[in-house]
Amino acid sequence: MITTLQRIAFPDHRRILMISDLHGHADGLRHVLRQARFGPDDILVIVGDLVEKGPQSLETLRLVMALEKECTVYPLMGNVDLWRLEFLQSDDPRKWEEMKHYSLRAKTWWGNSMLGEMCAEIGMPLTAETDMATVFPEIQLHFAPEIAFLSGLITILDTQRITFVHGGIPHERLDELAGTDAYPLLKFDDFYSAGFSFRKYVAVGHWPAVLYSPTYPDFRPLIDRRRRIISMDGACGVKSEGQLNLLILPDWRSDDFSLITWDGLPVIQALDDQTGSPAENARYIRWNDHAIYVQRRGGHQSLILHHGMPMNVPTSCIFDHDGVLSCSDITDYRLPVSAGDTLHLILRLPNGCYVKKNGIAGWYMGRYTRITEEEPS
Numbered sequence: 001m002i003t004t005l006q007r008i009a010f011p012d013h014r015r016i017l018m019i020s021d022l023h024g025h026a027d028g029l030r031h032v033l034r035q036a037r038f039g040p041d042d043i044l045v046i047v048g049d050l051v052e053k054g055p056q057s058l059e060t061l062r063l064v065m066a067l068e069k070e071c072t073v074y075p076l077m078g079n080v081d082l083w084r085l086e087f088l089q090s091d092d093p094r095k096w097e098e099m100k101h102y103s104l105r106a107k108t109w110w111g112n113s114m115l116g117e118m119c120a121e122i123g124m125p126l127t128a129e130t131d132m133a134t135v136f137p138e139i140q141l142h143f144a145p146e147i148a149f150l151s152g153l154i155t156i157l158d159t160q161r162i163t164f165v166h167g168g169i170p171h172e173r174l175d176e177l178a179g180t181d182a183y184p185l186l187k188f189d190d191f192y193s194a195g196f197s198f199r200k201y202v203a204v205g206h207w208p209a210v211l212y213s214p215t216y217p218d219f220r221p222l223i224d225r226r227r228r229i230i231s232m233d234g235a236c237g238v239k240s241e242g243q244l245n246l247l248i249l250p251d252w253r254s255d256d257f258s259l260i261t262w263d264g265l266p267v268i269q270a271l272d273d274q275t276g277s278p279a280e281n282a283r284y285i286r287w288n289d290h291a292i293y294v295q296r297r298g299g300h301q302s303l304i305l306h307h308g309m310p311m312n313v314p315t316s317c318i319f320d321h322d323g324v325l326s327c328s329d330i331t332d333y334r335l336p337v338s339a340g341d342t343l344h345l346i347l348r349l350p351n352g353c354y355v356k357k358n359g360i361a362g363w364y365m366g367r368y369t370r371i372t373e374e375e376p377s
Ligand SMILES: [Mn+2]
Pocket: 049, 078, 079, 080, 166, 186, 205, 206, 207
């Protein structure tokens, strides 16, 4: 797939809404758009990765296709979207088998897969025994509109003050990038750490912004006004505590970002005040640096060493990662909380709760009341 570049000028006096990495969360997208009162007067840019890692890949595609008909929507290609498109357009039986095996495993990770949803819809549920040579032509026929939609997704959207691309760009000479292989721009891992500065804002998804957090885990978009980078992936679908980040500008000339989020977690209300621990002392184990040594394993909590530093973590966070004892994303940061605060519940231990407050994860040890019920598991 080659890089496609679309240049447009946003009209005056219209809100610009941007979001990325929907990853099969149609309900979450509906929720944030409803919260924002999104309508035909607004502009919505979806910065890639619409499908997989969530329960509603097909529904998400169709929701965006329907929105496109009624509103001004610019959906961009993500690396996962391209991966799916290449499968759906392939005539190579080995690729079909590869996708079948991936999708069967994805079902155990995320409860569903786009291929699984497609097979279910045409009445041929995906199992290890599924004959892809039979199923595949049916899929190509039945899902022709979705395939056409995916193949029309653009790589770079360039506007007056913001350039949108799923992964990142190595420089701002966009005409030179147009026509080159799109994959490096879609799967530009750890883009912010590459250190670039730009004249226009470069707005990306792909790499969860929480991985850039220097201290405690912050799931909100990273907005660097000096280097002009907006990194908005809230890790929805990738992490259980991830969220969709809908960033809103009142007008294309404005720098006044506002944020609406969705994470689907149960909501609680704090009944006690809690003093926060010093942010600079917080330890945050993240997935690209999560090897640990277990010093004392307990029923609920375990004492571990991470880079030689002791830390108490929930025992349920410890797992075997290809033979290396590891810990899923966790911090020891204690959030500053006031009685009455709304918190999103991630994990409950006998002595406290791991929660998110305004997009930041940490511990709350006080009492609380339940506002919304946990989803039945
Ligand atoms: Mn991606």
